[in-house]
Amino acid sequence: MADSTLVFTLLGLTLAAFVWGRFRYDLVALAALLTAVLLGLVPAEEAFLGFGHPAVITVAAVLVLSRGFERSGLVDLIAEQALKVGDRLLLQLLVLTGTVLVLSGVMNNVGALALMLPVAIRMAREHGSPPSLLLMPLAFGSLLGGLTTLIGTPPNIIISSYRGSLGGDSFGMFSFFPVGSVVALCGLAFIVLLGWRLVPKRAGSASTEAMFDTAHYLVELRVPEKAKAEGWTLHDLREAIDETIPILAVVRGERRHAGHTFHGALHEGDILLVEAGPDEMKLLEDKAGLEVGPEPDDESAQEDSSEEAETFDTEGLHLVEAVVRNDSMMINRTVAQLRLHNQYGLHLVAVARDGGRLNQRLRDIRFRPGDVLLLQGSESELAESLVTLGCLPLAKRDLSLGQPRLLLVSVGIFTVAILAMVLDLLPSSVALAGAALVSLLVGVLPLREGYQAIDGPVIVLLGAMIPVGQALETSGGAALIAEAMLALGSDWPVVVTLAGLFLLSTLLSNVVNNAAAALLMAPIAASLAKGFDASLDPFLMVVAVSASCAFLTPIGHQSNTLVMGPGGYRFGDYWWLGLPLSLVVMAVTIPMVLLVWPL
Template sequence: MMSVTADQIIVFVILILSLALFIDGRMRYDIVALLALCVSAILGVVPWTQTFSGFANPAVITVAAVLVISRGLLNAGVVEMITGALMKVGKRPTIQVSALTGLVITLSGFMNNVGALALLMPVGIKMARSSLVPVSILLLPLAFGSQLGGMITLIGTPPNLIISAFREEHLGQAYAMFDFTPVGLGVAFISFLFIALIGWRLVPKRTGPGSLDDFFTIQNYLTEIRVPPESKYAGKALREIIKATNAKITIIQLIRGSFARPVPYMYERIKADDILIVQAALDDLKKFLLATGFQLEEHVTLDRETIESGDRILMEGTIRADSPALGLNVRDIDLRAGFGINLLAVARQGVLLKERLNDIRFQAGDVLLLQGTEGALREAIKILGCFPLAERGLKIGEPKRIIESVGIFAGTIVIAALGIVPVQVIFTLAALLMVLISLVPVREIYESIDWPVIILLGAFIPVGQAMEETGGAELIASTLLSFQNLLSPVILLTIILIVTMLLSALINNAATAVLMAPISFSIATGLGVSPDPFLMAIVVGASSAFLTPVGHQSNALVMGPAGLKFGDYWKLGLPLEIVMVIVSIPVILHFWPM
């Protein structure tokens, strides 16, 4: 067995601490990666001249370009056109799961998988409501399917691009566009059959916040109160009333006879028999009623039509894992002053939060109910880092441009598959072309790129290379190879696949690929066999983050809307991963023999 050097110890300590921070989750993964890179450079295991070389890696450039191209396809209405037919598939869960999961697998093979999921989530929620199927039964398979599709092509997910760039660096030739397809398609197809026929029955039946026919139940968090003629506050301005009572309430709407004013002006004078629709915690509401003498209108049933008066609409959105709003509360963001919108409710893991809205700190997967104008909501969801869960009048896409977008994308795929132009160059060119013909407006170029993933890749790739260049990967491989009398190459391949799956459930799958690539390559070299089956095992394992909600953005995104709990994921995820291990090994060895 090899002796351990000081540089190897430094690299292992940095990687172990990085893994701990990745799993802990309180520090965002791109910050962890940058911290690991800086420490590696300062301690000398990454040369100064190579500190930021990861940002020039073809995988990083291609990921950014693919994200811009995905935005172009979305803007053109390609996905909307395809998903329109889904609402006609019927109300049987098996058919609904099959249609949604099959479509997201297909889309995720050629576009950003989180983007594909975000487009189909509202469809899944609507299907669940209309057919009285628990939301979780449709959304969890949808999240898993978005990851399965990533295995099918080179551009399906960042780990594939990382593995391809790694192969080019070590063997002189990258993987082509469809080199992943025989293995990826085979594994994804068997996994799809398992989910559609058996797997969805293992998903806990959760309905998400609110009732099946409405995502949020209005009367759960909004209250209607009347101003009686005898109240001493009748005739006073709202501002005076709020200040005098020190009220911690949000006034959503003022109703005076047949007239309704959403978000009334604070200097508006309240008259006798006015009705105020307010949002408040129970204790705050009691204090306000006691101080003002206003009366609770318990016999009135509020509905969306009441709240969506004038140009004000309601919209549900779920917070992304990379949202800048994570850890912040309403006061920090100042939604009302900054955007002119109201936050009416927050749900987490399917439960409406009862604490004061101003005190809630946002987490990934939280579902927000927002009220405002269409334009204000459009801007707010961008700033908050949310995906809309219901259209609510927010129209997306330009169907007339579908031919242009599909033509550019198809041409790019053909050129990349033929190897005429390097993948990173042709996809960057395609992204620029979509910008030049205004499929992607200039203002949306940088909005469409998932910057935390780009930073993670650029920062962590040199750290992974340091593990290889210091001999750390070879040390791990030689330790495993010392048991090769007991462990055959096939068993070692299976171990690599399972370890990659377990890591992907805990940390970002791109970081998993960066860590596992040099280790698997060293094992293959030590065995004297082709490294391709080992690299393919990483591709499959990195797209199999099915055990927890933290391993992949898709899992986190459906947690709130589906009302899922942390322990719900493995109930489908573990059987699915077992099926994938059983299927993957023979499929990999058939198409990529040792």
């Protein structure tokens, strides 16, 4: 069997696995690499050279620098101003989407979205508007902003490195700006003036009460005389009922203890504040002997309890909403498998999916990307636990202005790195890696957070798919695809072929990671340029833009997945705004590319 046939078969299976989603994309990419080695498509001694590729180093460095911006307070300072825009929807869209667009040009676009997402949620809650009207435009804005600079999105870094590997100079920091900025501004104008009207209005999580009707589920259970549960710890109670029912608080006398900090034995008269439905309440009554409400002979207390259940204030219990990221360790795992309570000190109170609360037993839920969780834990440990688990906090977060010294230092370090790149003093990978190192050395970012900032699955995806993408070229597979496209477009102007290249790359980026799309499409673009005897640059620029246009599905890009749960979107909702936005981007991109990068 010819090498090109083997490559097409391998890539077909790899793309099918990406779309299926049963295994995470980094595992699929690594399996594809090892299979390519076994088939002889990639020499064994070159199998892992991709992990040292400049594109991989650059992406890792950008992720570290992005986290440094967050910790120094630079982005929070911007976000604080964004919250002052008032209740006009168009102005909210302009400020939120415009802000994330600018931020995405100088930091990782997923990181920019993660920083502005809580701001958008808060804005929606304060003004009583559906978050769905803000969150999809916000996600798409983060993708558009990444088009403007070399470090804005991985496809730009990959395309730049690929150009350098062919013997030319790599694209510079602002080589993408003339085309990317015009495309981004036109996309922003379309979203703010017209596109938002195409976004379906979903309930989403405009308020905690809307998605997590906590007061409706909160009940008080009393430990009566001679109850089975007397003398048990809360752990014993959960073991006895074989269920992870969230116990938010234990009231003993005049003192209330948060459930996650109470480790003593239950006494007669203790009141447990429990987040439970009818089935869980029956379990607690049958297996632990707990009773609903206060002492049965105290009618006045019963009335007071009824009133309190309706207006219960969870202040002090440290409840937080968080969304499960695409790269979270929680995906496809349950509460028991993760040992949320024992290892992370967290109680799972509720889970919402597709804008609605899941009513199945908490212990049976396997988490998915985009799930919104209501968690309880220690205020001092919540942030670190969420980062470790791969969750993004959504609830009202207090904006921190950081330390002015760190803010100035982080901006200064980044500026020096950019100057080194612009003046061609250092390659982008070396300049940015050096900036990340200095940031860690001077304390802008603790070393531990620096490692946490590096998105492991993306690094593995890039390192594994780079040799596979090269095999597509060396086997002649890219040339075969280019020849087919040349044959179809031989009677048409080159611009038509560029449009076809754009559409093919866009469709690919909506079902696989955008970095993988760029890696696979770059050799095809080079073969097309060679076939037309034209400049390579316009073809590569078209791939760079189109690989970042994952507007059609929630799985095409992490930004889209992150807003799916909080916005209450369904899978098909993305087409309504995504398709016309993709057409607008293509209509602007092709003439701008030909103007700035002539054939």
